[in-house]
Amino acid sequence: MYKSLNAPLLTKDLDTLTKHEGLFLAAGDLNAKHHSWNCRTTNQAGKVLHHHMESSNTNSICAPDSPTQHSFNPLHIPEILDIAIVNIPHREYILTNHNDLTSDHNPIVITISDSPISTTPPAAKKRVNWAKFERDVAQKLPKLNAKLSSLVEIDNEVISTTKLIQSSIDNCSYFTNQNHIYEPLSPDILLKITTKKSLRKD
Numbered sequence: 001m002y003k004s005l006n007a008p009l010l011t012k013d014l015d016t017l018t019k020h021e022g023l024f025l026a027a028g029d030l031n032a033k034h035h036s037w038n039c040r041t042t043n044q045a046g047k048v049l050h051h052h053m054e055s056s057n058t059n060s061i062c063a064p065d066s067p068t069q070h071s072f073n074p075l076h077i078p079e080i081l082d083i084a085i086v087n088i089p090h091r092e093y094i095l096t097n098h099n100d101l102t103s104d105h106n107p108i109v110i111t112i113s114d115s116p117i118s119t120t121p122p123a124a125k126k127r128v129n130w131a132k133f134e135r136d137v138a139q140k141l142p143k144l145n146a147k148l149s150s151l152v153e154i155d156n157e158v159i160s161t162t163k164l165i166q167s168s169i170d171n172c173s174y175f176t177n178q179n180h181i182y183e184p185l186s187p188d189i190l191l192k193i194t195t196k197k198s199l200r201k202d
Contacts, residue, residue: 001028009045027084037063062093133172
């Protein structure tokens with residue numbers, strides 16, 4: 001999918017895209033930047049998308065940890081624009097960014113872990129949708145109608161509440177790549193980018 005840079009990102013469009021039954025994955029360039037998915041800057045579309053995801057019970061953003069777009073304009077810094085909106089619970093998503101200069105956008109491959117694999121995947125970092133967590137705990141946490149009269153009752157209540165909180169955190173968590181370090185491109189790649197910019201300018 002694609003949203004042009006000058007078009008606004010509307011909440012109603014995100015609702016149409018995400019609010020339906022069943023699992024889904026939607027990926028592309030929404031020109032939505034936000035620090036939460038490793039962008040260097042944040043724009044209005046990114047704020048709208050981030051707020052929509054925080055308000056969702058199921059959806060999360062999956063993004064690579066390095067820039068996916070290298071503009072032909074030398075004044076523009078590389079940025080992460082190619083992301084995925086995902087509703088596939090209890091899965092680890094990994095987006096791999098491939099440096100391919102056939103376009104100003106790199107091709108992205110998303111891997112969804114669903115079964116044991118023979119090789120060790122990249123380390124993942126767990127993030128929590130705290131707005132969803134708050135709603136989840138509020139719905140599940142029982143109200144105390146009687147005073148706890150013994151240490152045993154207090155201990156049991158603490159254990160029960162702790163398990164509930166841990167379960168809610170697991171339910172409201174999603175995975176992203178652990179390292180958000182932008183690895184420098186090789187000299188050959190940088191030279192090709194510079195040459196391509198010069199050719200387009202001419």
